[in-house]
Amino acid sequence: MHIARHATFAGWGTFFLRLAIGGVFIFSAVGKLLEPREEVLGAVRAFNLLPNPLDVWYATLLPWVELLAGMMMVLGLYRRYAAVALLLLLLSFFIAIEHARGSDDILAACGCFGIFRIDETLEEILARDVILFLIAAWTLVSPKDRFALSDRL
Numbered sequence: 001m002h003i004a005r006h007a008t009f010a011g012w013g014t015f016f017l018r019l020a021i022g023g024v025f026i027f028s029a030v031g032k033l034l035e036p037r038e039e040v041l042g043a044v045r046a047f048n049l050l051p052n053p054l055d056v057w058y059a060t061l062l063p064w065v066e067l068l069a070g071m072m073m074v075l076g077l078y079r080r081y082a083a084v085a086l087l088l089l090l091l092s093f094f095i096a097i098e099h100a101r102g103s104d105d106i107l108a109a110c111g112c113f114g115i116f117r118i119d120e121t122l123e124e125i126l127a128r129d130v131i132l133f134l135i136a137a138w139t140l141v142s143p144k145d146r147f148a149l150s151d152r153l
Contacts, residue, residue: 014142015076021135022073025086029067031114043111047096048103058092063114065089073139076148083140090133097126 032040041059044050050058065085072082097110101122110125112118120128 011143011146014139014145015147017135018073018076018079018139018145018148021086021132021139022070022075022082024132025066025070026074027070027116028113029063029070031116032063032111033067033114035114040111040114046111047100049096049099062089076145076150078150079145079148080140083136086136087133087140090129090136093129094126094133097122097129 037059040063041056044055044059044062049055066089069082069085069089072078073086110120110122112120112125
C-alpha cells in the first residue's frame with residue numbers, strides 16, 4: 001500500500017514539475033523570440049564568454065531550444081531527452097553566471113526572459129536555475145508519468 005501511494009505521488013509530482021519547468025522555458029523562449037535578435041545577442045555578449053561567431057549561434061539557437069524542450073516537457077513527449085537538453089542549457093547558464101560573478105564587469109540584466117524583463121540579482125538567478133536544474137534532473141530519473149505522451153506510447 002505504501003509503495004503504491006509513493007508511486008502515485010511520484011507520478012503526479014513529475015507531472016506538475018514538468019509542467020512548471022516546461023512553462024518557464026516556454027515563457028523564456030517567447031520573451032526572447034519577441035525581442036529583436038540584436039537584443040538577445042547583446043544579452044549573450046554581456047557575459048563575455050563566447051567568441052564570435054559562437055555567441056551568434058548561441059543567441060540564435062537558444063530560444064528555439066528552450067521552446068522545443070519546454071513544449072516537449074509540457075506534452076511529456078520524450079521528456080527525458082527534453083530534460084537532458086534543459087540540464088545542458090542550465091549548465092551553460094551556471095557557467096555564464098559564475099563567470100559574471102567572478103569578473104569586474106557589471107551585468108545590467110541577464111536577458112533570461114527577453115522582453116519580459118525581470119529584475120534579479122545574479123544570486124537570485126542562480127537560485128532559480130538551481131531549482132530548475134533539480135526539477136530537470138528529477139524529470140530525467142523519475143518513474144513513468146501516466147500523463148506523459150511518450151510514456152503512454
